[in-house]
Amino acid sequence: MAAYLLRRLLLVIPTLFGIIAINFVVVQFAPGGPVEQMMAELRGKGGTTMERVSGGGSEVSTPGDYRGARGLDPVLVENIKKMFGFDKPAPERFFLMLRDYLTFNFGNSFFRGQTVIRLVLDKMPVSISLGLWSTLLIYLVSIPLGISKAVRDGTRFDVVTSAAVLVGYAIPGFLFAILLIVLFAGGSFVTWFPLRGLSSQGSEHWTWPARIADYLWHIVLPTVALVVGGFASLTILTKNCFLEEIRKQYVVTARAKGATEMRILYRHVFRNAMLLIIAGFPAAFIGILFSSSLLVEIVFSLDGLGLLGFESAIRRDYPVVFGTLYMFTLLGLLMQIVGDIMYTLVDPRIDFTSSK
DSSP states (O other), X not given: OHHHHHHHHHHHHHHHHHHHHHHHHHXXXXXXXXXXXXXXXXXXXXXXXXXXXXXXXXXEOOOOSSGGGTTSOHHHHHHHHHHHTTTSOHHHHHHHHHXXXXXXXXXXXXXXXXXXXXXXXXXXXXXXXXXXXXXXXXXXXXXXXXXXXXXXXXXXXXXXXXXXXXXXXXXXXXXXXXXXXXXXXXXXXXXXXXXXXXSOTTGGGXXXXXXXXXXXXXXXXXXXXXXXXXXXXXXXXHHHHHHHHHTSHHHHHHHHTTOXXXXXXXXXXXXXXXXXXXXXXXXXXXXXXXXXXXXXXXXXXXXXXXXXXXXXXXXXXXXXXXXXXXXXXXXXXXXXXXXXXXXXXXXXXOOGGGOO
């Protein structure tokens, strides 16, 4: 097992390097970088700015690498490039970035005046809160539903719930979030829940019970939006795991000895079928935390990591974009290794070292 873990840890390095390198190359071709945006702000508009040469009657543009820089002092343009670190060639910037990332030095945001680490730590509680509630409810809904579907395999209940699961899986979380807003947050029908944020204005002065109730009131719709889109795969996994165990020989033997179906299901089958589901919890939580919640945070204006990443990508805040990408990719890769360790802990029969 130690050799397997060592190989997996060593594989993290080229995987992380490849992901960062591909995204860095893509960004180089993306228009409207931070320098161009600064030029547009200084000129009052984007695009080409023409200057009329006095007495000549012709229009010329100041040469430069950026269209938005035309008509501005070249010295000012060079200073702005240096301020954003674009005075160096792209390969040099890439390897300098990797050198800093090895020590978890992600630099400062271009536009927020804070370090990337501080921004992530400030936004992390919102995303973790949303991810924990969503993951908890997904497991609470999916496991009993999956067990019921396995026990009643092929019945009308199984067919109807399968249709509901497929509908939930087919609807993207952000579309369901918009539907919830229309129905329950004052869109067109009732206003039972708030539209945005995780707290009401002035709630910091309320008592703790009132603040907790206010937080739970705000978290309902975002959590439901994530649960509806996320419980389908876990429900099907639970059903398949239980079906596989129910059909094994030890279940037939237990029935022959006179054990009741409930005893067989929860005393024997449950313990074995839940191994893969429990071991997959770290990866499931990371998936909800860093991917599924992104658009939901945007729809409900939740000041979390998803909204931070979206706004940073729009504004071309590259230190935040690449810093968060590096951290989340590294965390995701490590969680996959943790998941493998969980598999071996809950089921000693699994041996990853045998597959070389």
